[in-house]
């Protein structure tokens with residue numbers, strides 16, 4: 097430990113820390129561009145200059161280790177002058193691009209210009225011109241004029257993504273960031289450089305020009321791309337998801353997420369294939385109907401079968417709440433033992449960093465809440481065999497496109513009844529007799545349990561037909577707040593979809609069962625009372641960073 | 656500004672004052688005099704008012720060589736106190752990189768404050784001299800690019816005025 101004085105206050109800090117780290121721990125902010133807590137120190141932006149007593153010159157806080165008795169001033173006049181000067185240098189050649197720059201609104205350079213700059217420019221000469229609109233890789237766009245040469249992206253690619261393809265060429269004000277000849281920035285984590293870049297030099301090809309930052313609402317959520325469950329923010333404008341960004345969670349994903357998760361887990365929410373309202377098969381044709389009719393139809397049809405002739409497939413894509421309600425309904429109301437769910441493990445498609453082979457967000461959760469065969473019941477293979485041999489005549493499928501799996505697809509036509517919850521049209525819904533349009537992960541409250549056993553919360557970011565952003569406590573953009581009936585932007589597309597636990601609750605009460613939930617929190621409360629793994633957990637305790645289930649305090653690693 | 660003074664009503668009017676007539680005649684005489692002064696009313700719609708360059712009519716988008724100046728930065732949309740403007744950007748091959756695929760002003764919301772004109776970094780949205788706005792439905796009051804794009808030549812006076820007052 098070392099005793100240091102920071103802006104007049106004394107602190108005991110770990111002597112291995114640098115000044116910027118120690119200050120950060122104490123909540124003292126030192127402005128910086130190139131330093132990042134997860135990257136090596138490069139010390140080139142000079143923004144973090146601070147005054148240290150007995151040192152003749154200002155020192156950079158990111159590369160100065162604390163020492164016993166050190167007296168640091170972060171607000172003195174000398175420091176402020178130095179910051180003004182650094183900002184002036186950075187802005188000399190920075191283009192006046194803010195109006196067309198996607199970073200504007202969340203740009204460190206903009207923010208620091210307001211906070212630490214003199215407010216005017218003394219530079220009347222021409223700015224240097226450099227290449228713009230360079231595709232660095234499939235997903236990342238570079239504008240060299242905007243680059244302030246902090247080298248964060250270079251260090252990220254070298255140290256974290258382990259794909260050292262970025263470098264600087266030239267010198268002085270002609271420095272250009274580029275990839276080595278014949279290489280591309282195309283590693284699975286490449287897009288993290290977009291948030292890392294303190295300016296708008298690196299932007300997302302996918303999100304490019306879709307919206308200004310201040311027009312969107314942002315909601316804390318969890319990525320559904322694999323069993324890691326990276327913490328994310330979901331950015332929505334006009335009830336449409338426009339981008340996902342990683343949210344820091346040191347236990348799960350730190351500051352990062354992979355490109356597949358970032359790009360491929362939200363487009364289905366607003367896709368053309370989304371279902372809106374339930375469907376039932378009338379004389380062979382799938383027809384849109386109201387919820388009551390669909391529920392009545394499902395109940396009537398399910399009653400035609402004996403308990404043992406019905407099987408249920410839960411889903412590793414559905415939440416703990418959905419799966420819990422589902423297995424309870426199957427076992428207690430329908431009375432069948434044939435309950436399981438399909439695993440989606442892609443052996444080989446994983447790495448040492450974040451990406452897991454299990455491509456679902458909730459395998460662990462589905463197991464934990466009890467989606468498994470009862471005594472003597474069939475598992476997935478058993479159910480397939482049962483359908484083939486005719487002992488299983490009806491199948492109830494929760495939010496999983498099992499019809500895309502060849503072994504299951506080939507037996508679906510043997511079924512007399514197929515009931516499906518799904519948010520999109522797919523092979524399973526095409527074969528179904530009753531389809532309930534289910535809310536996606538972005539439209540409901542709930543929890544997923546990741547591979548570590550960490551229970552994490554998802555929250556609605558996109559409103560369905562029966563939800564209202566204001567009444568249902570959604571995060572709201574300024575546009576959401578003030579929209580009225582005569583604004584075109586006040587009439588977003590809303591889907592007629594419900595969370596699965598709610599559909600099941602309605603079905604169960606129609607069948608005389610004792611399942612009655614009003615909110616997903618009701619389901620979770622019951623789960624935490626009945627299931628020892630979830631004992632003592634609540635939505636409030638899970639919070640923003642998640643908590644481990646009881647069994648997983650000693651981390652067990654499953655695929 | 657606070658004052659403790661009492662309001663005093665005059666009570667001791669003279670007879671003339673109590674008759675009111677002299678004052679009434681004075682007023683009628685003023686009115687009568689107006690008949691010999693130049694007329695300032697317009698016989699609208701046959702006669703039309705041509706507003707000066709400082710007038711703030713409906714906001715329009717400046718078009719140069721067939722392209723809007725606007726880069727779809729959304730600043731006008733953000734600053735508009737009435738939330739009248741909706742902009743959707745997209746990419747263009749032109750040097751400006753982005754342009755508005757959709758630009759709509761809800762004229763039922765617009766209060767003609769001119770903030771959009773003031774904030775625009777491109778001088779791409781300006782207040783025109785058009786003030787004749789009548790709609791038969793709210794939907795009709797939403798002006799898209801078709802109604803907003805106006806050639807720069809037509810807006811010369813306003814652009815010149817803005818240059819002088821920068």
Ligand code: SF4
Pocket residue numbers: 190191192193194195197198199200201203204205206242294295296297
């Ligand atoms: S990087 Fe920041 S300062 Fe530079 S143009 Fe973009 S928003 Fe403006």
Ligand code: SF4
Pocket residue numbers: 242243244245246247248249250273292293294295297298
């Ligand atoms: S592109 Fe961005 S992150 Fe990379 S060096 Fe330039 S400013 Fe830094």
Ligand code: SF4
Pocket residue numbers: 195724725726727728729730731732742771774775776777778779780
């Ligand atoms: S402020 Fe100007 S450039 Fe920006 S969107 Fe509005 S009209 Fe276009």
Ligand code: SF4
Pocket residue numbers: 714731734735736737738739740760764765766767768769770771772
């Ligand atoms: S004039 Fe004022 S109210 Fe009208 S569009 Fe412009 S900013 Fe909005």
